[in-house]
Amino acid sequence: MEHAISFVRRLGASLVDSVWRLGFAARFMMLLLIYSGQSFRRVHLTIREIYFSGVLSLLIIVVSGLFVGMVLGLQGYETLQRFGSGDALGVLVALSLTRELGPVVAGLLFASRAGSAVTAEIGLMKVTEQLKAMDMMAVSPIARVVAPRFWGGVISMPFLAAIFSTMGVLGGWLIGVVFIGVDAGAFWSQMQAAVDFRYDILNGVIKSVVFGIAVSLIAVFEGYDCTPTAEGVSRAITRTVVSSALAILALDFVLTSFMFRG
Amino acid sequence: MSFKHPLDECFVRLKDVHFAYGERSILQGIDLSVRRGQVVAIMGGSGSGKTTLLRLIGGQLRASQGEVRVAGSELSRLGRNDMYALRRRMGMLFQFGALFTDMSVFDNVAFPLREHTDLPPEVIRDLVLMKLDAVGLRGAGKLMPSELSGGMARRVALARAVALDPMLIMYDEPFAGLDPISLGVVGQLIRRLNDALGASSILVTHDVHESLAIVDYVYFVSDGRIAAEGTPDEIRASRDPFVHQFVHAEIDGPVPFHYPAEPIGQALLGSSG
Numbered sequence: 001m002e003h004a005i006s007f008v009r010r011l012g013a014s015l016v017d018s019v020w021r022l023g024f025a026a027r028f029m030m031l032l033l034i035y036s037g038q039s040f041r042r043v044h045l046t047i048r049e050i051y052f053s054g055v056l057s058l059l060i061i062v063v064s065g066l067f068v069g070m071v072l073g074l075q076g077y078e079t080l081q082r083f084g085s086g087d088a089l090g091v092l093v094a095l096s097l098t099r100e101l102g103p104v105v106a107g108l109l110f111a112s113r114a115g116s117a118v119t120a121e122i123g124l125m126k127v128t129e130q131l132k133a134m135d136m137m138a139v140s141p142i143a144r145v146v147a148p149r150f151w152g153g154v155i156s157m158p159f160l161a162a163i164f165s166t167m168g169v170l171g172g173w174l175i176g177v178v179f180i181g182v183d184a185g186a187f188w189s190q191m192q193a194a195v196d197f198r199y200d201i202l203n204g205v206i207k208s209v210v211f212g213i214a215v216s217l218i219a220v221f222e223g224y225d226c227t228p229t230a231e232g233v234s235r236a237i238t239r240t241v242v243s244s245a246l247a248i249l250a251l252d253f254v255l256t257s258f259m260f261r262g
Numbered sequence: 263m264s265f266k267h268p269l270d271e272c273f274v275r276l277k278d279v280h281f282a283y284g285e286r287s288i289l290q291g292i293d294l295s296v297r298r299g300q301v302v303a304i305m306g307g308s309g310s311g312k313t314t315l316l317r318l319i320g321g322q323l324r325a326s327q328g329e330v331r332v333a334g335s336e337l338s339r340l341g342r343n344d345m346y347a348l349r350r351r352m353g354m355l356f357q358f359g360a361l362f363t364d365m366s367v368f369d370n371v372a373f374p375l376r377e378h379t380d381l382p383p384e385v386i387r388d389l390v391l392m393k394l395d396a397v398g399l400r401g402a403g404k405l406m407p408s409e410l411s412g413g414m415a416r417r418v419a420l421a422r423a424v425a426l427d428p429m430l431i432m433y434d435e436p437f438a439g440l441d442p443i444s445l446g447v448v449g450q451l452i453r454r455l456n457d458a459l460g461a462s463s464i465l466v467t468h469d470v471h472e473s474l475a476i477v478d479y480v481y482f483v484s485d486g487r488i489a490a491e492g493t494p495d496e497i498r499a500s501r502d503p504f505v506h507q508f509v510h511a512e513i514d515g516p517v518p519f520h521y522p523a524e525p526i527g528q529a530l531l532g533s534s535g
Contacts, residue, residue: 124363125363128358128360128363129356129357129358129360130360130361130362130363132322132356132360133354133356133360133362134362135322136320136322136349136352136354137349137350137373137374137377138346138347138349138350138377138378139373139374139377139378140346144377
């Protein structure tokens with residue numbers, strides 16, 4: 001009986017805790033939107049974050065994009081040539097990248113490279129009372145610290161996804177055309193004919209924007225909400241990476257089911 | 263909005279203030295006042311509720327019962343904007359400085375000026391240099407917070423706290439972890455800055471000797487209540503057992519050395535049997 005009561009009590013406490021956290025997250029999002037205007041008026045703050053989140057992520061995005069494209073080239077050609085359609089390699093590489101791999105893999109890399117860094121930075125500012133000090137100086141930490149980092153991430157993400165896809169196409173070309181010997185004319189012309197700007201590229205860009213919003217929101221919230229201890233910050237970083245990955249994959253399924261139903 | 267602060271009125275007044283974190287009661291019926299120009303120390307052991315008291319005065323926490331008035335305004339009635347307007351007239355020194363680690367010393371001190379004024383860069387530069395000069399660190403403007411010693415960081419944070427010439431300066435453990443020289447320097451700066459600005463200061467500390475040398479009035483907090491109060495001379499002469507134990511650093515007294523437990527004889531016999 002005692003066990004049952006304590007179980008119900010724990011269940012109730014965790015439920016109340018979850019509702020509390022949800023309310024806190026909703027309030028946080030509202031304040032973030034209210035204060036976003038300020039971060040655009042002082043654009044240098046947002047540009048600085050675009051540099052930290054976007055420009056500094058370029059290396060991993062460029063290298064990963066190139067390798068993913070090269071693998072697509074090898075695997076794609078191996079499969080296509082069984083059906084005698086090796087010339088369609090360009091289409092396969094371009095469609096896979098613009099529709100799916102570009103936004104999704106770039107999003108996952110962005111979450112682990114930039115999202116985790118944002119969570120760690122905001123979390124450590126909380127541990128060292130910098131956020132409290134700012135608040136005591138009548139400067140809202142959400143306006144000064146959180147909003148620029150959020151928008152920096154949201155703006156960077158579509159560009160990173162586009163660069164990832166571009167590098168992937170170049171990787172596919174390198175393997176398909178330069179090493180395997182697929183006809184360059186067929187590679188590019190079939191790609192040009194099959195890839196539709198609105199249907200394929202624009203939908204990919206929309207995906208990358210949605211992923212950018214999801215990852216940036218998770219990253220800033222986890223940092224702002226973390227328990228202000230060393231352990232709390234490390235847990236928050238883990239939660240950022242795990243939640244971002246799950247959010248990207250789940251959102252990708254939902255978006256794909258609406259965008260590409262044939 | 264404007265705030266009144268006539269000389270004969272208390273700048274900070276707490277009346278029957280209670281505060282609890284969830285069900286854990288921290289403060290129970292605190293009455294306290296700070297006049298303009300005064301430097302007041304709030305002393306007490308670790309976990310006695312001193313820092314909570316400071317956060318209530320700064321408006322970071324709200325009292326569950328009672329009244330907290332700063333510059334004539336009852337804090338629980340202030341909205342976010344009014345609270346921020348009031349905080350522009352307060353400065354707070356955090357225990358470890360809380361300097362912004364991604365900014366230089368100069369930019370840290372310039373931060374409140376840049377955020378709250380439209381002053382041209384040359385004027386901000388002059389003001390920052392004056393504030394840094396007041397704490398003796400004019401030459402350290404280009405250093406980053408990671409390059410400073412604990413005492414220097416505390417002084418930079420002090421320069422930042424007084425950047426906007428506040429009416430009220432709050433110090434959370436300003437002496438913790440400082441060497442004797444830095445201790446004396448920070449103590450003298452607290453008094454000098456308060457007098458130069460005509461401000462009021464509140465120190466939360468457990469450093470008895472350094473504080474008694476510079477403050478005008480002392481409140482002792484114990485178990486969430488004001489256990490004793492008085493001027494430094496009254497405190498030194500006090501026969502109150504709690505004050506006596508605290509001032510003379512005696513290990514046992516009203517604040518017991520032992521955490522509550524059964525008598526040791528009973529405990530030892532119990533473990534063998």
